[in-house]
Amino acid sequence: MYPVKILLVDDEIPFVKTLTKRLSRRELNIITAFSGQEALAQLKKDPDIEIIVLDIKMPGMNGLRTLEEIKRDYPLVEVIILTGHSTVDSAIRGMRLGAFDYLVKPCDIDQLISRMQEATEKKRRLDEKWPD
Amino acid sequence: MAADKHYKSLMKSMFLIGVVVPLIPMVLVSGIILYQSRVSYKKEIRAHLEEVIQKSTEHIDRFLEDKLADISMMADTFNFQQLTDEFFLVEMLNRLQKHYGHVFSDLEVIDDEGVRVAYAGPHKSENPRHLKTDWYREAMSTGYVISHMPSGLADIPFIIIAVRKNKMEKDWVLRTGIDRDVFSRVVKETVTGRGGSAFIIDRDGQYQVGSIHHIDHGERSLMDFLGITEGARDIFMVQRTDGSGHKNIYVTGFLKGGDWALVYYQRASEAFSGLIKTEMIALTVILIVGLLIVANTLSLSKKMLRRIQQADKEKQKRSEQMFQTGKLASIGELAAGIAHEINNPVAIMVEEAGWIDDLLEEEEFQESKNLGEFRRALRQIRTQGERCKEITHKLLSFARKTDSRIETIRLNELIEDMVTISAKRARFSGIIINMEIKKDLPPIEVSPTELQQVLLNLINNALDAMEKKGGILSISARLEEDHVVIEVSDDGVGIPEDNISQIFDPFFTTKPVGKGTGLGLSICYGIIKKLGGEISVRSVIDKGSTFCIRLPLKGSGKNNVEEASRILNSQQ
Numbered sequence: 001m002y003p004v005k006i007l008l009v010d011d012e013i014p015f016v017k018t019l020t021k022r023l024s025r026r027e028l029n030i031i032t033a034f035s036g037q038e039a040l041a042q043l044k045k046d047p048d049i050e051i052i053v054l055d056i057k058m059p060g061m062n063g064l065r066t067l068e069e070i071k072r073d074y075p076l077v078e079v080i081i082l083t084g085h086s087t088v089d090s091a092i093r094g095m096r097l098g099a100f101d102y103l104v105k106p107c108d109i110d111q112l113i114s115r116m117q118e119a120t121e122k123k124r125r126l127d128e129k130w131p132d
Numbered sequence: 133m134a135a136d137k138h139y140k141s142l143m144k145s146m147f148l149i150g151v152v153v154p155l156i157p158m159v160l161v162s163g164i165i166l167y168q169s170r171v172s173y174k175k176e177i178r179a180h181l182e183e184v185i186q187k188s189t190e191h192i193d194r195f196l197e198d199k200l201a202d203i204s205m206m207a208d209t210f211n212f213q214q215l216t217d218e219f220f221l222v223e224m225l226n227r228l229q230k231h232y233g234h235v236f237s238d239l240e241v242i243d244d245e246g247v248r249v250a251y252a253g254p255h256k257s258e259n260p261r262h263l264k265t266d267w268y269r270e271a272m273s274t275g276y277v278i279s280h281m282p283s284g285l286a287d288i289p290f291i292i293i294a295v296r297k298n299k300m301e302k303d304w305v306l307r308t309g310i311d312r313d314v315f316s317r318v319v320k321e322t323v324t325g326r327g328g329s330a331f332i333i334d335r336d337g338q339y340q341v342g343s344i345h346h347i348d349h350g351e352r353s354l355m356d357f358l359g360i361t362e363g364a365r366d367i368f369m370v371q372r373t374d375g376s377g378h379k380n381i382y383v384t385g386f387l388k389g390g391d392w393a394l395v396y397y398q399r400a401s402e403a404f405s406g407l408i409k410t411e412m413i414a415l416t417v418i419l420i421v422g423l424l425i426v427a428n429t430l431s432l433s434k435k436m437l438r439r440i441q442q443a444d445k446e447k448q449k450r451s452e453q454m455f456q457t458g459k460l461a462s463i464g465e466l467a468a469g470i471a472h473e474i475n476n477p478v479a480i481m482v483e484e485a486g487w488i489d490d491l492l493e494e495e496e497f498q499e500s501k502n503l504g505e506f507r508r509a510l511r512q513i514r515t516q517g518e519r520c521k522e523i524t525h526k527l528l529s530f531a532r533k534t535d536s537r538i539e540t541i542r543l544n545e546l547i548e549d550m551v552t553i554s555a556k557r558a559r560f561s562g563i564i565i566n567m568e569i570k571k572d573l574p575p576i577e578v579s580p581t582e583l584q585q586v587l588l589n590l591i592n593n594a595l596d597a598m599e600k601k602g603g604i605l606s607i608s609a610r611l612e613e614d615h616v617v618i619e620v621s622d623d624g625v626g627i628p629e630d631n632i633s634q635i636f637d638p639f640f641t642t643k644p645v646g647k648g649t650g651l652g653l654s655i656c657y658g659i660i661k662k663l664g665g666e667i668s669v670r671s672v673i674d675k676g677s678t679f680c681i682r683l684p685l686k687g688s689g690k691n692n693v694e695e696a697s698r699i700l701n702s703q704q
Contacts, residue, residue, distance in 0.1 A: 015479055018480065018483040022483065083475075084473075084475025084476040084478075084524075085472040088581070105475050106475070115556065118559075
């Protein structure tokens with residue numbers, strides 16, 4: 001089960017661009033944001049976003065705060081954390097804030113896609129339980 | 133050295149404060165008490181002396197009046213004819229001397245011309261004329277007289293007592309003389325037992341009787357020296373230094389209607405001996421107490437200084453350790469920063485390689501004879517990217533170790549957190565996680581960050597062991613007396629027997645090169661030992677491994693900086 005739309009959030013522009021190209025090649029629908037604020041703005045205007053891939057260490061609003069806001073306003077959107085800054089502490093905090101999973105860069109693309117699929121399954125299940 | 137100087141001045145001020153603070157009130161209080169007691173004691177002595185003098189003057193006055201009364205009675209009892217009979221007069225003198233001892237030295241009857249009519253006594257041969265003497269004239273005019281001889285010669289009576297009587301319009305006088313030695317004794321008697329001496333002077337400062345040694349009044353007149361003023365009647369006391377340099381007190385009282393002054397004098401040291409004794413005792417006590425305070429303060433300050441020096445040394449040692457730990461902490465922070473900074477570019481490199489790999493799928497490249505080499509190179513880039521990730525991961529766990537603060541935590545939550553983090557990876561590899569955690573586990577005192585690291589390490593190892601064919605990961609926690617026992621079991625490949633003994637050694641690893649650094653289990657071992665617990669392993673090849681951690685409920689107390697830095701150092 002593939003998500004309708006995926007939002008990639010990371011301040012590393014080349015990373016986002018390449019990953020977008022690779023995922024798009026696998027026929028996934030990707031939009032991007034380069035900061036937490038931008039991600040929230042995208043989320044606001046695009047209700048099709050089902051999955052968000054979120055970096056933690058970003059200038060300005062960091063990933064955990066962004067996650068907090070996302071989960072508050074859009075609790076049904078699933079968030080996968082993908083970060084180079086891997087500490088047990090930030091992983092625990094991310095999971096507690098409701099992230100679907102916590103992945104560390106560099107991450108195998110197949111692993112990432114399979115996590116996205118699992119997340120989509122979970123989201124759809126919840127959508128049925130809580131139709132709007 | 134500057135430090136020595138500092139300690140010396142510290143010692144000095146501690147000593148001074150320690151001595152001055154108790155001494156000032158002590159000196160003040162005892163000074164006030166001493167002063168007050170001195171004042172009241174002197175007052176008392178003065179009052180006592182004045183009373184003695186009062187009594188003495190009264191006594192001497194009464195003695196003289198008694199003698200006057202005796203003579204007066206004699207003159208009244210017997211008539212002129214009887215008394216002018218010399219045998220009778222001698223008889224009278226004998227009787228008086230029999231009664232009173234040698235108080236009366238002679239008896240004489242004098243007519244109104246001042247001529248001796250009859251005489252009994254030792255100076256019979258003389259035939260003095262009394263008409264012009266002061267005492268005779270006074271006796272004739274006032275009726276009686278108690279007077280002294282103007283010239284104090286030893287062989288004539290000292291005091292003259294005379295009464296005037298009348299016989300057929302002709303006055304006559306009965307006179308007697310009081311013996312000098314007897315009177316002198318009377319004066320002495322009044323002050324016996326007091327230790328001082330007494331003498332009598334007249335209004336002109338002429339010495340009369342008594343002992344007057346040691347009075348060297350120098351240039352000043354005796355009256356001035358004694359402070360006797362014209363018309364003084366009341367008893368008073370002065371303190372003077374005599375010629376030999378001694379301080380004396382002089383108490384003066386007046387007798388015979390102010391004609392004579394009785395002076396009692398005594399060494400001041402003698403008069404105030406009681407006071408001086410008391411003061412000496414008090415001063416000795418104060419001195420001893422003062423010395424005790426000084427000695428005590430000295431030993432206390434020395435002790436205190438030693439403590440301070442010791443504390444300073446310890447503080448210095450501690451701050452050195454803190455510095456060491458701080459250094460390690462900042463190395464940790466640096467490591468964390470580097471890890472992040474490296475992971476991001478590595479991720480981009482790996483993604484770019486992945487993108488190339490994606491593009492190789494395009495038909496045009498399928499023909500290339502180097503396609504296999506391209507793919508191999510790209511795979512190598514991915515593998516090395518993973519290796520970088522592994523290394524940065526270790527760097528991060530090293531960074532985390534600096535946070536070894538002990539907290540009281542609930543084990544259930546901590547284990548659940550760790551399982552949550554690993555759950556997705558487990559599912560990806562087809563591994564089921566089975567938890568058997570007792571709900572009623574008491575809170576334990578550990579460093580949560582460190583225990584998280586240990587558990588994550590063990591869980592990751594277990595997942596690695598089952599990665600290829602899946603399996604069941606069991607995590608259990610239970611209470612055994614005052615220990616919590618946590619077990620992490622897998623049914624994976626197991627550990628060869630030869631490796632078990634080395635499994636906790638640093639840098640020992642069985643993973644392929646680039647997969648593990650061999651630090652994971654040694655770090656776990658160090659952490660668990662530091663928390664006062666034990667970690668052990670049992671394993672059977674192809675059946676799986678079980679890691680067992682035993683932790684005390686209470687912190688081991690080993691969690692001091694020294695221990696932490698020792699472990700950190702050993703793992704560097």
